[in-house]
Amino acid sequence: MHRFQQSMMKSLFVPIIPGAIIVILLFFLEYFQFELVEKFLLFAAFVIVPLVILLLKYDEKSTHLQTIYTAIKWFQFPAALLALSSVMSSNDWGLEGTAIPGILSLGWLLLTLLLCLYGIANISIHKGKIAEIAIGAGLVYFFIGGIWFTLYQYQWTLFQANPATHALSSVHFHFSSAIVPIFIGMLGRIMTKKSWYPWVxxxxxxxxxxxxxxxIFSKPIEYIGVTLFACNIAIYTTYLLTYLKRNPLYRKAAVFLVVSCLAFYTIVVVSMFYPLLKRKFDLTILDFIPIYGALHAFGFVLCGLIGWIYLLDSLKRKNHYHILDERNDNLTIGRFI
Structure with a gap:
């Protein structure tokens, strides 16, 4: 039984191995002359979204949800390859300025649309449960990120924003906007319900x-949004760390989730000391973007998703063995009756 459990844990992340290998090559091979923002978008396509799909595996699914989920699961990797082809066509194949990069990006747009439909269906089926609304909203935000990616690849201008802004908006919706609601929704599924949770x-x-x-329009509005969002993540990470301390059984999950929380706190500390570091070491915001990006994408998001998958898998197996134990107890009692 122990060997079976180990093989199950090892096989959890097999679906993301091909995408992870591609992402490693994208980041470290000089052949891929991509912008950093494009590398992070492809990291989302090949690794982050597949992890979200693994996370959704643990949902209770109706027939409609199962159909959408199956389509998402099988179309994700081809869609990610189309996204890669779209970026390569505009960087390496000399097709920038043509419609080809935009046309190739439509495959990824369709995949994010399927995620959006899954999120809306999930909210509808669970009849407005707060945690499911959060998860559904995160999945809808993937679609908005897909729209921005397509706009970027077509090099279209929208709301007087240039294509570079479209790329940043796409990264924003593929990471923070989509992932944080999913994390908070997952927390809502396992936590004791609190009066403040709907506000979060x-x-x-x-x-x-x-x-x-x-x-796009106003820096003050952006600052307000960032402040509210950061406060929300602080509440989420604080409660999550408290939950893990009270439930020490989930060791693998705890390692990744604690790293995820620490990555967020590190981002906060670096942000607080940014003005001092900028003056002392003559740094610019461009020097800090890779640091922020790595801490957020690889620390907070990646480790957080892996941790939640381990946690949900542990809870599922725990419930499964509990049911088996109850059945065995009933069979034993039945033999004596």
């Missing part, structure tokens, strides 16, 4: 929209 979810849904609007 509401701010979590509104915050990304304020940030996106602020990036």
């Amino acid at each position: 979810v509401a701010i979590d849904i509104i915050g990304p929209v304020l940030i996106a609007i602020g990036m």
